[in-house]
Amino acid sequence: MARITRKNARRGLAAIGALTVGAVALAGCAGGGSSDGGDGDTLKLWHYEGADSAMGKAWAEAIEIFEEETGATVEFEEKSFEQIQKTASQVLDTDAAPDLMEFNKGNATAGFLASTGLISDLGDAVEEYGWEDKLAPSLQTTAKYSEDGVMGGDTWYGIPNYGEFVGVYYNLDAFEEADLEIPTTYDEFVDVLDAFVAQGVTPLAEAGAEYPLGQLWYQLALTEGDRQFVNDYQLYENPVDWQGDEITYATETLQEYVDKGYIASDVSSVKAEDAGVSFINGTAPIFVSGSWWFGRFVAEATGFDWTMTAFPGTDLSLGSSGNLWVVPENAANKELAYEFIDITMRPEIQAIIGNNGGVPVAADSADITDEKSKLLIDTFNGILEADGLSFYPDWPAPGFYDVIVQELQGLVTGTQDAATTNENLGAQYEEGTEEYR
Structure with missing residues (x-):
């Protein structure tokens, strides 16, 4: 069962009324589940990026690569930001939970889900796939939380693949x-x-x-x-x-x-x-x-x-980092979720983000062909090199x-x-x- 303390419950109630730049999600208890993946399996994916956005284009390509390489099928459910916010508390502790979803970073959002046990500790996957080496320290801050859901903790609960x-x-x-x-x-x-x-x-x-x-x-x-x-x-x-x-x-x-x-x-x-x-x-x-x-x-x-x-x-x-890939604790196919995350961190997918006005976190600058986009990414990389990201x-x-x-x-x-x-x-x-x- 999820770890729900009185402190976390108060935080959830406080978050209901918060009007922040991002969204706030409330959640209940969580179970667990995983699969090794393979032919015939399905990855249930939720995200709220528009099809014409930089991330939407990149992740559409990632889906094609994922299906070709794994033999699994992606069941993508188009959700709005608000739909994911409202349904998280209702589905993350049930068998209807997705295997992978985009979620807002921050204490009152991803941090709250982490503190209540609704999303998975990704530490083993981070080590296996080497994601830590691709993310600057200030990007890692929003991906790692303490047991009380405060960002900058010791445990990986999400992976960003773009920044802002x-x-x-x-x-x-x-x-x-x-x-x-x-x-x-x-x-x-x-x-x-x-x-x-x-x-x-x-x-x-x-x-x-x-x-x-x-x-x-x-x-x-x-x-x-x-x-x-x-x-x-x-x-x-x-x-x-x-x-x-x-x-x-x-x-x-x-x-x-x-x-x-x-x-x-x-x-x-x-x-x-x-x-x-x-x-x-x-x-x-x-x-x-x-x-x-x-x-x-x-x-x-x-x-x-x-x-x-x-x-x-x-x-x-x-x-900060952009929003996070998070894996619900009750996901049926966690290994497939990790494989998909890793594909979105590849240079060719990062380049799609970068050449369409987004800010990739692990792109090869040689792959960025749009002049204005290269300027944007170079500016962002300069801030990262100075450890300058300071959140909101x-x-x-x-x-x-x-x-x-x-x-x-x-x-x-x-x-x-x-x-x-x-x-x-x-x-x-x-x-x-x-x-x-």
């Missing part, structure tokens, strides 16, 4: 027209913002009603932080000082961004889609956001030339996403100052992370 990060998108035509260069330091970045404002342009596409503003706030904290700050904030290694240098700088600087006109005065009501569209249509020349926009910009931001870099002036960037600001506690949005809205609308914002954020963080620390 937050960088800076620049409209090169707008920069040329303004006689400006792409910044390589943070001071140059601020100079560029000032130059655009002086020319009557609001430079940053931003959204205070959803995740982008909170991600910019955290990125500003990272410019003053180091890996220990990230580990304290995300992994609870030490108490976080909510009036300390990193967070105080981030909150005060974000307020300055609004006061100086770097961000529109109505940012608190703007949604992520609106911010992205303002970059696509050329209204805003700079957008600090994630690699998940990259493919869309390739397709839609065609009226001007653009590029993307890591945020200047720091080795630390928001980002709302990850430490279920529901903290809403808290960040609300408190930063109060900051940018002027209803509260930076110190009050930090105090409120800190109080909610401490309450939300108490059971993890």
Whole structure:
């Protein structure tokens, strides 16, 4: 039976109301089962990537290779993100559980399933297939959990085969027209913002009603932080000082961004889609956001030339592995699941991800033929080499996403100052992370 403690039960109840960038899944008891695979066997696979997405294309090819090499059949059930979220608690402890499924990384999601025994310890498969050698340390953090479901633990419960990060998108035509260069330091970045404002342009596409503003706030904290700050904030290694240098700088600087006109005065009501569209249509020349926009910009931001870099002036960037392959404890064909995971880690499958706007974790750069995609992947690899992936600001506690949005809205609308914002954020963080620390 699954290990369900009172602490884990409370975590599950708290997670129900969490509005995070990812989804939250609740779960019950789990059994076990496995098969050696072979002709006549079936791999039951769930994932929620669109057929035209980078991962969807790559995994479709992986299915063909898998069926040809193993003689087994893949029974793929098309699920939405929400369907997997809602059905996980109902099916993972039954014979209807899939053998392999895509699931969201993080404490309140994959971590919760790990802590309740609903997904399998993948340690033996990691060793057998050598996946550890293909995944940078910061990618491994989201794949490994403690017995209480906190990421960065000792046990492998998932395998990512793509990544994501937050960088800076620049409209090169707008920069040329303004006689400006792409910044390589943070001071140059601020100079560029000032130059655009002086020319009557609001430079940053931003959204205070959803995740982008909170991600910019955290990125500003990272410019003053180091890996220990990230580990304290995300992994609870030490108490976080909510009036300390990193967070105080981030909150005060974000307020300055609004006061100086770097961000529109109505940012608190703007949604992520609106911010992205303002970059696509050329209204805003700079957008600090994630690699998940990259493919869309390739397709839609065609009226001007653009590029993307890591945020200047720091080795630390928001980002993580992508979602995880997890194997339910009650899966009937675990060995087949491991074989399929391994195929998705092969260079030819990783190249499909990379050449279609995704961010592969184990691609051979020589296999990436699309120029813009190569730029994206090289930027990501540079962040990995610097051990720079620093996760996302709302990850430490279920529901903290809403808290960040609300408190930063109060900051940018002027209803509260930076110190009050930090105090409120800190109080909610401490309450939300108490059971993890």
